[in-house]
Amino acid sequence: METLLLGAVVCLAGGFAFLNGFHDVSNSVATAVRTRALTPTVAVLLVAVFNLTGALLSTSLALFFTEAAIGLPSGQAGLGILIAGLLAAGCWGLFTWRRGKPSSSTHALLGGLAGAGAASQLTDGQAMAGAGQALLLQIALPLLLSPVVAYVLAYAMVFPATWLLRHSAPGKVNRGNRMAQSVFAGAFALGHGLQDGQRTMAVILLALVGTGYSNGSQMPLWVQVFAAVLLATGSLFGGWRITHTLAHRLVHIDPLRGMTAQGVSSAMLFVGAISLQMPLSSTHTMTSAIIGAGANQRFSTVHRPELARILAVWLGTAPVTALLGGIFFLALSPLL
Template identity: 80%
Template structure:
């Protein structure tokens, strides 16, 4: 039964990677499409390519997640927790895409893991031990702080950007900012691949380690390619509902502020993945940077009711997926 469950976890992880790319490609292309720096087709192709490169470029964050999940029970129970968490995260991703709301796939996955782990303990099964402090200090806090940092940095970055371009004509400034956006759209997609592409690798590696098929010190090449290809495939299909929300419904965005938001969020993803080895949500950083850059205008440009609704979705993500993950684990428990 355990090999069959392992195969199911790997397949579901592939679905999660596809939905991640489908759901989050909006973050890479929204501002560039909104300001007409890129056409939708070119933007999606560019994002998909750099998502693939980013996912294949590094595995450090995947190994970090594996270390953080060391308290996951071995055997069928651990696989059941991962299966329930993935199903909860996938369901939340589809729901938020349908509603056109940007949300964090990482928060959804973590919520599902916590809920399923709690349900395992509730049914007198093996409990997740030793991972609570690591999850809180090294994963949850960076994910919660990243929106605040992205908002503040994007708001402040508009000042030097405006000052540097103060002598240029509007047409020349907008043309230069659109060119910069074209480059930064690829940079952000690369950062997204570095960050979110490794979530799927981490889940599969945890499943392999728990089943005794891997050691956890290195990621098999097929796992890296599997996650990267499915993330890229999802990106190619694109979730335009969320692109419309980010590009048109949050703030009145001009090329300068679109460039600023992309630059800040791209830098945060790179620093988090390469320098600090910390997981950051591409959705949280880009959405917050868009709102921060858009708020730095002389007229009221932020659609506050929509921003509040998105914040409520973010706050609800982990509790909702924890509840759904617990329900899925209880449904799977007779098979474990």
């Protein structure tokens, strides 16, 4: 039974990676497509290639996540928690895609795992323990603060960008900013691969550690390639519902502000993944940067009702997925 459960974790983790790429490709392409810096086809191909590259470049975040969550129970109980968490995150991802709302796959996964862990404890099973402070300071806090930082930076960076280009002809400015957007779209996709690709790797590595197939000190190559390929494949299919929300329904944005939003969010993903080794939500970072750059105009361009709906989704992600994770674990518990 343990081998069967391990196989289920690997399959569900692959599905999570595919859905992550499918769901989050919008973050990379929305402003570039909206300002006509890239055509939709070229944008999606670019994102898929750089998502694949980013996921293959590093495993440091995955190894940290595995170490921080080392309190996951071993054996079938731990595998059950992972299965329930992945199912909860997948259901929430499909729901938010259907509604056309950007949401964090990382928040959904953490919420699902937390809910499943709580349900395990309620059923007199083993609980997840020993990782509370690390999860709070190194994972939860950066994820919560990144939208605020992205908004403020994007809003502020519009001022120097506008000042530097104040004497240039509008046509020349727009062409230059579209070229910069094309570069930043690839950079953001690379950062997304560095960040989100490692979530899938961490889940599989946790399952391997819990079943004794790995000691967690290094990432198996097949796990890294598996996660990278499925993330890139999901990106190729493209979740255009969310792209429409970010590019058309949320804020009116021009090439300069689109370039600023993508530049800020790309830099944050790289700093978080490489320098600080902290997980950041690509969805929250890009959405907040788009709102921040778009809000810095002489007239109001942010569609506030749509923003309120997106914020409601963000606030509801962790509680809803925690509830789903607990329900799924309770349903699975007779098999564990």
